[in-house]
Amino acid sequence: MAKSILITGGARSGKSALAERLVQDIGPDPLYIATAQAFDGEMEDRIGLHQDRRGPEWGLIEAPLDLTGALAQAGTRPCLVDCLTLWLTNLMLAERDWREEADRLAALIGTLPGPVVFVTNEVGLGIVPETPLGRAFRDAAGTLNQQVAGRCDEVFLCVAGQPLKVKPHGS
Amino acid sequence: MAKSILITGGARSGKSALAERLVQDIGPDPLYIATAQAFDGEMEDRIGLHQDRRGPEWGLIEAPLDLTGALAQAGTRPCLVDCLTLWLTNLMLAERDWREEADRLAALIGTLPGPVVFVTNEVGLGIVPETPLGRAFRDAAGTLNQQVAGRCDEVFLCVAGQPLKVKPHGS
Amino acid sequence: MAKSILITGGARSGKSALAERLVQDIGPDPLYIATAQAFDGEMEDRIGLHQDRRGPEWGLIEAPLDLTGALAQAGTRPCLVDCLTLWLTNLMLAERDWREEADRLAALIGTLPGPVVFVTNEVGLGIVPETPLGRAFRDAAGTLNQQVAGRCDEVFLCVAGQPLKVKPHGS
Numbered sequence: 001m002a003k004s005i006l007i008t009g010g011a012r013s014g015k016s017a018l019a020e021r022l023v024q025d026i027g028p029d030p031l032y033i034a035t036a037q038a039f040d041g042e043m044e045d046r047i048g049l050h051q052d053r054r055g056p057e058w059g060l061i062e063a064p065l066d067l068t069g070a071l072a073q074a075g076t077r078p079c080l081v082d083c084l085t086l087w088l089t090n091l092m093l094a095e096r097d098w099r100e101e102a103d104r105l106a107a108l109i110g111t112l113p114g115p116v117v118f119v120t121n122e123v124g125l126g127i128v129p130e131t132p133l134g135r136a137f138r139d140a141a142g143t144l145n146q147q148v149a150g151r152c153d154e155v156f157l158c159v160a161g162q163p164l165k166v167k168p169h170g171s
Numbered sequence: 172m173a174k175s176i177l178i179t180g181g182a183r184s185g186k187s188a189l190a191e192r193l194v195q196d197i198g199p200d201p202l203y204i205a206t207a208q209a210f211d212g213e214m215e216d217r218i219g220l221h222q223d224r225r226g227p228e229w230g231l232i233e234a235p236l237d238l239t240g241a242l243a244q245a246g247t248r249p250c251l252v253d254c255l256t257l258w259l260t261n262l263m264l265a266e267r268d269w270r271e272e273a274d275r276l277a278a279l280i281g282t283l284p285g286p287v288v289f290v291t292n293e294v295g296l297g298i299v300p301e302t303p304l305g306r307a308f309r310d311a312a313g314t315l316n317q318q319v320a321g322r323c324d325e326v327f328l329c330v331a332g333q334p335l336k337v338k339p340h341g342s
Numbered sequence: 343m344a345k346s347i348l349i350t351g352g353a354r355s356g357k358s359a360l361a362e363r364l365v366q367d368i369g370p371d372p373l374y375i376a377t378a379q380a381f382d383g384e385m386e387d388r389i390g391l392h393q394d395r396r397g398p399e400w401g402l403i404e405a406p407l408d409l410t411g412a413l414a415q416a417g418t419r420p421c422l423v424d425c426l427t428l429w430l431t432n433l434m435l436a437e438r439d440w441r442e443e444a445d446r447l448a449a450l451i452g453t454l455p456g457p458v459v460f461v462t463n464e465v466g467l468g469i470v471p472e473t474p475l476g477r478a479f480r481d482a483a484g485t486l487n488q489q490v491a492g493r494c495d496e497v498f499l500c501v502a503g504q505p506l507k508v509k510p511h512g513s
Contacts, residue, residue: 008331010296010466012484042477122330124181125352126297126468127305134469135213142183146332157330159464159499160350160484160491162508166333179502181467293501295352297468298476306384313354317503328501337504 002076002115006149008122009158018156018163019080019117020054026078026115031059033070033079035087050082064090068104076114084120088144092137102144109151118152120145173247174286177320179293180329189327189334190251190288191225197249197286202230204241204250206258221253235261239275247285255291259315263308273315280322289323291316344418345457348491350464351500360498360505361422361459362396368420368457373401375412375421377429392424406432410446418456426462430486434479444486451493460494462487 005022009015023030032054036046059077063070067087071079081087091098109116124142129135149155155167176193180186194201203225207217230248234241238258242250252258262269280287295313300306320326326338347364351357365372374396378388401419405412409429413421423429433440451458466484471477491497497509 006331010464010484011470012466012481012488014488042474120331122181122296122467123469124183124467125293125295125464127294127300127309128182129469132213138469139183142181142331146183146185149331149333155331155333157335159508160348160462160497161488162491162497162511164335164499164506164508164511166330166335169333169335177502291502293352293467295354296464296466298465298471298480299353303384310354313352313502317354317356320502320504326502326504328506335506337501337506340504340506 002112003154004109004112004115004152005117005154005156006120006145006152007117007156007158007163008120008145008149010122010125013158014161015119015121015158016050016082017053017161018158019082019119023078023080023115023117026117028057029059029077030057031061031074031077031079033061033063033067033074033081035064035067035081035083035090037064037086037090063087065094065096068101068108071108071112071116074112074114078114079116080119081116082119084118084144084148085123085141088141089137092140098140098144102147106147106151109148118148120148122157173283174325175280175283175323176288176325176327177291177316177323178288178327178329178334179291179316179320181293181296184329185332186290186292186329187221187253188224188332189329190253190290194249194251194286194288197288199228200230200248201228202232202245202248202250204232204234204238204245204252206235206238206252206254206261208235208257208261234258236265236267239272239279242279242283242287245285249285250287251290252287253290255289255315255319256294256312259312260308263311269311269315273318277318277322280319289319291319293328344454345496346451346454346494347459347496347498348462348487348494349459349498349500349505350462350487350491352464352467355500356503357461357463357500358392358424359395359503360500361424361461365420365422365457365459368459370399371401371419372399373403373416373419373421375403375405375409375416375423377406377409377423377425377432379406379428379432405429407436407438410443410450413450413454413458416454416456420456421458422461423458424461426460426486426490427465427483430483431479434482440482440486444489448489448493451490460490462490464499
C-alpha cells in the first residue's frame with residue numbers, strides 16, 4: 001500500500017515547503033494538486049510564490065472541487081495536495097455537501113496506488129469566532145482534519161518550520 | 172494517589188473522544204461532569220451529540236459553576252470534566268472570581284480519591300483578539316490551563332484527533 | 343559557539359517563565375532585552391508583572407526597534423529577548439522594513455558571543471483574520487518565527503506551561 005502523510009500547522013509555519021521536500025524524497029515525477037483558486041491579488045501572489053519555489057519537474061492538476069477525481073487521475077505518481085482547508089472553503093462556497101466529500105476522500109486514502117502528502121491548516125486554536133459561519137467553518141475544518149489524519153500513515157504538526165511527528169507516536 | 176490527566180487542543184481536535192476512551196480505560200462506572208449550559212440551539216446540538224456517543228453506563232453531574240463540589244461528590248468513580256473552558260466562561264458570565272475558583276480547583280487536584288480526566292481548549296494561538304473581553308478571556312483560559320496542567324500527572328495536546336503527550340516529557 | 347534557543351507558544355502558555363528559567367540555568371548576570379512599549383494600562387500591568395517575577399540580578403535593555411543593536415551590546419551575558427512578536431509589531435507600526443530587519447537578526451544568530459533565548463508567539467492557528475492588516479501581520483509573524491527557528495539550536499513549543507521540544511527532534 002502506498003504511503004499517505006498529513007501535514008498540518010498554522011499559517012506560514014512551513015507546511016508546504018516540508019510537503020514538497022517529503023514528496024520529492026518519495027520519488028520522481030511529482031504531481032502538485034492545487035485546490036487554490038485565484039479570487040484576488042493576495043491569493044495570486046501566494047500561488048505564484050509556491051510555483052516559483054517548486055521546480056519545473058512538477059506536474060500540476062488544478063482541483064478546487066474535484067479532489068478525489070484528481071487523486072484517481074494521478075496514478076502512481078507521488079502527489080502533493082495543497083491544501084485541504086482551501087478545498088473545504090471551495091466546497092462550502094459552492095454549497096456542496098462537504099461531509100459527503102470528506103467521507104469520499106477518507107475512503108479513498110489507503111486505496112490509492114501512489115503515495116500522497118496532504119497539507120492542511122489548524123484553524124481551531126484561537127478564541128471562538130464571532131460569526132456562525134466562522135464557527136461552522138472551524139468545526140468543519142477540524143472534523144475533516146481528524147478524518148484524514150485517522151486514515152493517513154503519518155501526521156506532522158509544523159511549528160515555526162519544524163516538523164513534529166504526531167502519528168505514529170510513542171505515548 | 173489517583174491519576175489526573177489534562178487533555179487540551181483546538182476546536183474539533185478529538186479532545187472529548189480521547190478523554191472518554193481514557194476514562195473508560197481507567198475503570199468502570201464512569202461519571203461525566205458537564206460544565207456546558209444549553210444557551211442556544213448550537214450548544215444543545217453539541218451536548219446531544221456528546222451524550223449519544225457516550226453509552227448508558229455513564230453517570231452525569233451538571234456543574235456549570237460548582238465544579239469543585241461535583242468532583243468532591245464523585246468519590247472514587249473515574250470522572251471526565253468536559254470542559255474547563257466552558258466552566259471559565261460560566262464563571263466570568265456569572266461575575267464570579269475565576270482566579271479564586273481556579274486556585275481552589277488546582278488545590279483539589281492531587282487530593283481527589285478518584286481518577287479524573289479534564290478537557291480544556293487552547294484559545295491563545297490566533298492573532299490578538301480585538302476586544303478587551305476577548306483578550307481577558309484568552310489570558311484567563313491560558314492561566315487556568317497552566318495551573319491545571321501543573322498539577323496533573325499527564326497532559327496531552329490533541330492534534331487532528333491524534334494525542335501528543337506534553338507531560339511528562341523527555342526534553 | 344554560544345547556544346541559541348527559541349520558545350514559542352500561545353498567549354499565557356508559560357513562555358516567559360520558561361525562558362527566564364532557561365537563561366538563569368545557562369549562567370550568571372542575565373540580561374533582559376525588552377521589546378515591549380507601554381502604550382496603555384494593559385501593557386504597563388503586564389510589563390510590571392514580568393519585572394516583579396524576575397529578580398534584581400537581571401539587567402535590562404529596552405529595544406522596541408533596535409534589537410540587533412541590543413544583542414550586539416550584550417556581549418557574553420546570557421540574554422532573554424521578550425518578545426519577537428512585539429518587536430515585529432513595533433517595526434510594522436514604525437513602517438520599518440521588517441523583512442530586512444528579520445534577515446539581519448537571523449544572520450546575527452550563530453555569530454553572537456553569548457547565549458540567547460528568544461520568546462515569540464504563535465498567532466497563525468486561528469481562522470483567517472478578517473482584515474488585510476491582520477493577515478499581513480500573521481504572515482509576517484510566521485515568516486519571522488521560521489527564520490529564527492531555522493537558525494536556533496533548540497526550539498520549544500509551550501503548551502499549558504509545559505515545554506515540548508520541536509528542534510532538534512527525532513522524527
